[in-house]
C-alpha cells in the first residue's frame with residue numbers, strides 16, 4: 001500500500017495513546033486517553049494504577065485509532081510501540097500488544113525509544129532536516145541534544161536532579177494548585193508579580209549545559225513556610241510567576257550555551273526545536289523563540305498536542321526506522337532506562353542519569 005501506514009502505541013506514563021501515521025507524514029488518527037482522574041487524588045502518577053489503566057483501555061484506543069484512520073491491521077506497514085524509557089508496567093502493556101498485532105498480522109514490529117519519538121516530532125510536523133538542536137523538556141526528561149540523524153543523538157546537557165515538568169508539578173503541589181501542575185502554575189502566574197519573591201535561577205552562568213531544579217523547588221517551599229498561614233491567592237500567583245520566570249531564565253541560559261556548542265560543531269543557522277510537555281508553556285516558548293531568533297535559528301515548536309505524550313510521534317519514529325530497515329525482533333526486551341546517547345556522562349558531576 002502506497003501510504004505505508006504505521007500504527008503507533010504509547011503507554012510509558014499516564015497517557016494511553018494510539019495513532020496511525022503514513023509515510024508521507026499525514027497523521028490519519030491520533031487518540032490520546034489521559035488518566036488524569038485516576039491519579040489526581042494521589043497528586044502524581046502511580047505506576048501500578050497506570051499499568052492497569054493501560055491494560056483496561058488500550059484495545060479500545062487502538063480500535064478507535066484504526067477505525068478513524070480507515071485501515072485494517074492487514075494494511076499496516078508496521079506496528080511501533082514505546083519500548084522504554086518509562087514506567088515499566090505500562091511499557092510492557094504497550095510493547096506486548098504491538099508484538100501480538102505484529103505476529104498475528106505478519107507485519108514488522110518496531111521498538112521505539114520514547115525520547116526518539118519526541119526528538120523526531122519536528123520532522124513529522126515541519127519536515128525539518130538534520131541536524132538540529134533539540135530541547136526536550138517534559139515531566140520525566142530535561143535534555144539538550146544535537147540531533148544528527150535517526151539513532152544519532154549527542155547529549156549536550158541533562159538535569160542533575162529533577163526534570164523541569166517535575167519541578168512544575170511539585171511546585172503546584174506546594175502551592176495547592178492541583179494536578180497536573182504545569183498548566184495550573186502557568187494559569188496562576190498570569191495574575192502574579194514575578195519580582196515579589198526572590199527565587200534562585202538555577203545553574204545560570206555555570207559552565208556546561210546541565211540543568212538543576214530541586215534547589216528552586218526548595219526555595220519555593222521556604223517562601224511558603226515563611227508565609228505561614230498567609231498563602232492567599234495573590235501570594236500563590238506571585239510565587240507561581242516567580243517560579244516560572246526562574247525556570248525560563250535557567251532554561252534560556254542553558255539553551256544559550258548549547259546553541260554556542262552546537263554552532264561550534266555544526267555551524268550557524270540550523271533549527272532550534274523544542275519538544276515535551278513543558279514546551280506547552282507560553283512564557284518559556286516565547287523566551288526560547290526570542291533566543292533562537294537572536295541566533296538566526298528557525299524556531300520550531302510543534303503543536304501542543306504533539307508536544308505532550310502522544311502516539312503519532314511513536315508511529316512517526318517507526319516510519320523513520322522502517323525506512324532505514326531498522327526493524328526489531330519479537331524478543332526485544334522493553335527497557336525502563338534507555339538513554340538516547342549512551343556515551344553521555346553528566347558534566348555537572350552527579351552520578352544518577354535520568355533517562
Ligand code: KG4
Pocket residue numbers: 013137138139140141164165166168169180181182183186276277278279280281282307308309
Ligand atoms: O511530555 P509530557 O506529556 O510527559 C512526559 O513524557 O513527561 O510532559 C508532561 C509534563 C508535566 O510535568 C506537566 O506538568 C508539564 O509537562 N506541562 C507544563 C505545561 N503543560 C504541561 N509545564 C509547564 N507549563 C505548561 N503549560
Ligand code: ZN
Pocket residue numbers: 114118138276277308309
Ligand atoms: Zn514524553
